[in-house]
Amino acid sequence: MASINKYLSAEEAAKIDQELMSEEGAYTLDQLMELAGLACAQTLAKAFPKDEYGKVLVITGPGNQGGDGLVAARHLKMFGYEPTVYQVAEPKKEIYTRLTRQCRNMDVPIVNTVEEFKEVYERSSVVMDTIFGFSFHPPVRPPYHTILNHLASPETENSSQKRLPILSIDIPSGWDVDSGRQPLKDTNGDEVETFEPEVLLSLTAPKEGVRGFRGRHWLGGRFIPMKVQEKYKMQLPPYPGTDQIVELEAKL
Amino acid sequence: MASINKYLSAEEAAKIDQELMSEEGAYTLDQLMELAGLACAQTLAKAFPKDEYGKVLVITGPGNQGGDGLVAARHLKMFGYEPTVYQVAEPKKEIYTRLTRQCRNMDVPIVNTVEEFKEVYERSSVVMDTIFGFSFHPPVRPPYHTILNHLASPETENSSQKRLPILSIDIPSGWDVDSGRQPLKDTNGDEVETFEPEVLLSLTAPKEGVRGFRGRHWLGGRFIPMKVQEKYKMQLPPYPGTDQIVELEAKL
Numbered sequence: 001m002a003s004i005n006k007y008l009s010a011e012e013a014a015k016i017d018q019e020l021m022s023e024e025g026a027y028t029l030d031q032l033m034e035l036a037g038l039a040c041a042q043t044l045a046k047a048f049p050k051d052e053y054g055k056v057l058v059i060t061g062p063g064n065q066g067g068d069g070l071v072a073a074r075h076l077k078m079f080g081y082e083p084t085v086y087q088v089a090e091p092k093k094e095i096y097t098r099l100t101r102q103c104r105n106m107d108v109p110i111v112n113t114v115e116e117f118k119e120v121y122e123r124s125s126v127v128m129d130t131i132f133g134f135s136f137h138p139p140v141r142p143p144y145h146t147i148l149n150h151l152a153s154p155e156t157e158n159s160s161q162k163r164l165p166i167l168s169i170d171i172p173s174g175w176d177v178d179s180g181r182q183p184l185k186d187t188n189g190d191e192v193e194t195f196e197p198e199v200l201l202s203l204t205a206p207k208e209g210v211r212g213f214r215g216r217h218w219l220g221g222r223f224i225p226m227k228v229q230e231k232y233k234m235q236l237p238p239y240p241g242t243d244q245i246v247e248l249e250a251k252l
Numbered sequence: 253m254a255s256i257n258k259y260l261s262a263e264e265a266a267k268i269d270q271e272l273m274s275e276e277g278a279y280t281l282d283q284l285m286e287l288a289g290l291a292c293a294q295t296l297a298k299a300f301p302k303d304e305y306g307k308v309l310v311i312t313g314p315g316n317q318g319g320d321g322l323v324a325a326r327h328l329k330m331f332g333y334e335p336t337v338y339q340v341a342e343p344k345k346e347i348y349t350r351l352t353r354q355c356r357n358m359d360v361p362i363v364n365t366v367e368e369f370k371e372v373y374e375r376s377s378v379v380m381d382t383i384f385g386f387s388f389h390p391p392v393r394p395p396y397h398t399i400l401n402h403l404a405s406p407e408t409e410n411s412s413q414k415r416l417p418i419l420s421i422d423i424p425s426g427w428d429v430d431s432g433r434q435p436l437k438d439t440n441g442d443e444v445e446t447f448e449p450e451v452l453l454s455l456t457a458p459k460e461g462v463r464g465f466r467g468r469h470w471l472g473g474r475f476i477p478m479k480v481q482e483k484y485k486m487q488l489p490p491y492p493g494t495d496q497i498v499e500l501e502a503k504l
Binding site: 024026035042079101102241242 | 276277278279280282283286287293294297298326327330331332349350351353354357358359474475477478479490491493494
């Protein structure tokens, strides 16, 4: 397992994304999202084997991380999982419309209401949290406050149901990208519960806010040119074989 | 290893591509090329281990398969190989300009002349043939006749040099997509040599022309919706784990 010595601020993460998709960086969002989503799906497959965790609830938020989630759901289906997508908001950008259609073409169910989300939660075995990424700023708007509260402490008719294990991407949804797990409020000023996921996938490099994260931690984003790595003083570990992800050493 | 019972005609292969990228299929060329190129790189890595075959000469032709080759070269670099791209024609379409720049950003050398190609050939250990895909029609135009002849029977100053092993994609360049290895002529009416590659990667499903192929054979294209598989009566084998490729049974 590899170690890491660089954490990115929210500002740095946004800048790197811009550079990768600049005229010089030459990547398109389609390409990077495809590789990021594949890394998400591969991490879920490594951390949560199909036989035990076949039913995956993928929750997609309003930004690019939601797109990663849609790509991941499609790949998970190809890997033999049974993903269901809870798409919290109807996508407006053309790319999300296309990614949503690709999921439907793969017979991946997509639900859109909080009620359906709670139903799917009860019959799922693991959650992929692609709700908020490194552009997140509090407070939390509805219905996201309900979702985060439910992920932290599910209220179900089945009182024996435990909280499902969670794979988060870049930053656990609700955590501050720079300062980590902090008290969180919704737009009404009410407290929102946060959660610590069992597994984290950091894309490009871990964000400042996850320095305190103690679960299993993977790194993905095997597409960063050396020049960009050097500019941001990232010493990224080697990836094994042809994998798109590498597991990082657990913290003690 | 998996077996296959469906071979696609050139016409069917073109139709499937169109359907995948139609409004209903909803894929973009960027997405499919990224996944196809990754499958090419993974196949090379499985068939030609890095320690023995580190120096890869990727030859990119005028069509979409050339784009797959550019994507593959970038991923190979990330896998620790030392790829060099021989880009036979300067790309005009915007996507190839971007993919070329992505290679340059990864410090993948790109050469453009037949002379450079022959030089690079002498110090390479394996060739990735992304010259012609399933849209190929004879006769062969210059300088492609020289390239195919060289790949079949290299003329080098080092008389002990053997022909380098070759990974071809979909159809060995120069073979007829529907009828396989046939006598081939260039635009002057002169005979062009063809070759049988050591390894083949078929994307989506094997093409009619490779029914007689006897080398190691992989299948890639883990993104075909079940509806499309059924429409074209493709019974595709299961892929292992999170791989983008699966090896097919060798023919006896």
